Amino acid sequence: MTVLKIGLVDLDTSHPGSFVPILRKLGHEVAAVYDGGIINPEGYAAKFAQDQGIATVCESVADMVDRVDIALIHSCDWDIHIERARPFVEAGKAVFLDKPIAGNVRDLNQIVQWVKDGARITGGSSLRSCNEVREWRTQDVPAEEWVYALAGCAVDEFNYGIHAYSMLHGLMGPGVRQVRYIGGSAESQRQYELMWEDGRRGVVSVGKTSGYLPFYANVVTQKRVDYIKVNNGNLYQSLLETVLPYLAGSAPADIAIEQLVEVELAAIAAKLSFEQGGATIALNEIPESYAGYDGAVFAKSYKELKYPSAK
Template sequence: MTSLKIGLVDLDTSHPGSFVPIVREMGHHVTGVFDSGTIYPPGYASTFAREHGIAHACETIEELVERVDAVFIHSCDWDLHVQHARPFIEAGKAVFIDKPLAGNARDLQQLIDWGKDGSILTGGSALRYCNEVKEWRERGIGTEEWVYGLVGCAVDEFNYGIHAYSMLHGLMGAGIESARYVGETTQQQFELAWKDGRRAMVSIGKTSGYLPFYASITTQKQVEFIKADNNRLYQAILENVLPYMAGEAPSPISLDELAEAEMAAIAAKMSAERDGALIRIQDIPLSEVGYNGGLFAQQYKAMKFPVSR
């Protein structure tokens, strides 16, 4: 097994600290970190490195590039993902981009292009790879059995909402063609359609309490409810992506297929803004703003560090 020297870019969320022990258990080394200061004050990278036994807190991304074989990008401002990934891609390093991959079609297309050019690049939501989705798919229920599905979660429409899109994508596979806003009952509901005619709904948005990641699946022969075990999510995604990042396995999913979840979410947002018009993924213009990562980062920081009045 190839042992990777792994770096971390941006320490905004709980994911970097949660990933480190799993990465180590799988035989890899976390050798450096860099934080751009979106959420935490200057010096936090050194604190994080000390607390997690990481040798180097780098002052620049370029310094980190020289120290690692692979990088995990955890910026909560998804508009920084392409910018942060670029120097690693250009240096031929393996790159993982945490969810959401990006919030606009232009950035997603750049990731897809890098993938087509042979870069080792992956990422996204752990719900795409969760054990419950894998187990359901391995049971081999064919597309001819499909009737309808509903997948949902709480908290917000994109940073968390992307988990619902990704879980549905994991269950039904690639081929999302369009999204359509159908209404709102506390949460927003969107119907996604696949190229082969299958359809399913995503229900996302803030609720008064936390909801699990769930799916209700109806086929011609059964109805099934699936609830993801949060305690196993990070292990599942790392088991899928690290062998690929180490050059020991093929990509678990191509970038153009992986980006379908984010593209579907952007199409859904456009549909809501256009009174429920059906929006085809292929028709989303590269100039479409989609979801604003900088604005989300401001809100996330305010929530994490509320100002006393």
Template sequence: MKSLRIGLVDLDTSHPGSFVPILRAFGHEVTGVYDKGEIHPPGYAEQFASEHGVGKVFASLEEMAGQVDLAFIHSCDWDVHADRALPFIQAGKSVFIDKPLAGNVRDLRRFREWAERGAVITGGSALRYAQEVREWAGKSASTDPFVYALAGCGNDDYYYGIHAFTMLHGLLGPGIESARHLGSSGQDQYELTWTDGRRGIVNVGATAKHHPFYATMITQAEATHIQVDGSRLYESMLEQVLPYLCGEAPAPVAMETLIETELAAIAAKSSKAQGGRPVALRSLTPEQIGYDGAAFARDYRERKASSTGMR
């Protein structure tokens, strides 16, 4: 794998700092950082660069796009992901967008259009690439008929909740047809239905304490429960996406499949707003009410200030 010059965009979360040593271990250079300052105070980008041995703090995305091969977009406000990515797409550079990809149909369609036009772009939750998920998904291709599945996590309905949607999607594969809200019992339960008739539940929402990423899969022959080991989660994801971002391998997951996860979450939210009526993913429009990234970022900033911020 050839060595890339990598830029980190928006240092809002713990992810940029966690990614730096892994990217270097894979032989890449973290060239510089850019931070809009929507979460951290002025001077944080310089502090981050000093602490992580990064040589340059860029003044603009356009400047960074001229000096890197690949940008990682880490903004916790998912509503700015598309605009942050655009200068790099226009410059013909590779882009990785941290989870969730976006919170509205319009931006998700932009990502799909960019990929269809040849842009090298990927991203989303690392849970899709977890070893436990990949191992079970590989086994599911056997002749053992599937019955049902449940996936879940804690903390919130989208920033963390997208992990649960992604985990179920990674286990069962593409082809989600619709979502419906089943009800709430401390957390929200949503049932996803696949075009071939398979179904599974996603359990998400705020919890008093941290929950692991978990899933239970039922087939005719067995019931399997997994909890994801988070210690190698980022490494596992980057190991699989970096060859594509280097231009040396096809995309490990097609963009059409990636955005299906976020579309399922948006359909699930729409179903809740409509009293549990099933909502088909194909019925979603660019005007569809989604998840408010700016509101989440404001809350995230307040949590950071009180030292209770989420990762």
């Protein structure tokens, strides 16, 4: 097995710290870290590196490029993912973009184009490849036996809600054609219906609730009903085991990039549908000029939550 040198870019969330022991368990080296300071105070990266036993703290993304084989980008402002990824892509290094991959069509199109041009890029939510979803998919239910599926979670509509879209996408597979808002409100959960190219339909329920909800799904076919509740303890290892062989260049991607970005496109279409009073929005008709989800606004709220004194 080739030992990969892995760099962590932006230590905004809990994911970098959770990924480190798993990456080492899988036999790889976490070689360097960089934090842009959007969320964390000065000195955070040095303390993180010391606590995690990581040798190098980089002063910039450019400083990291030649030190690693793969960059894992964890910026919670998804609008800077392209900026963070570009130096690695131009140097021929593989990139993992943590969820959400991007919040607008323009950035998603750039990622797809990079991959078409030969870059190795993947990312997104761990729910698409979690053990429970993969186990359910072994049933290989024909489209004509499908009734519907519902997937959901709490907290917010995009940063966390993307997990529900990803879980539904993992269960039903690629091929989402259009989305429409079907109910709920900004003060509670909203529901959105997704339609697949073959006519199958599924629903996500996302947004804030008064208490935490697990990642869950109900799947109904002509012959059975399954309730799926995800074990959060296995999520990250399952994700990394799925994506690392591709990022290392030793295996094909587990899903084509055009299919992977359907998850974020569906969420963006859902937002646009809500704003248009429940209009049906086709994924391929979302204007590239549409703002989508604002990463900087989310990052500000995330920082205030992580560091209340920053308010």
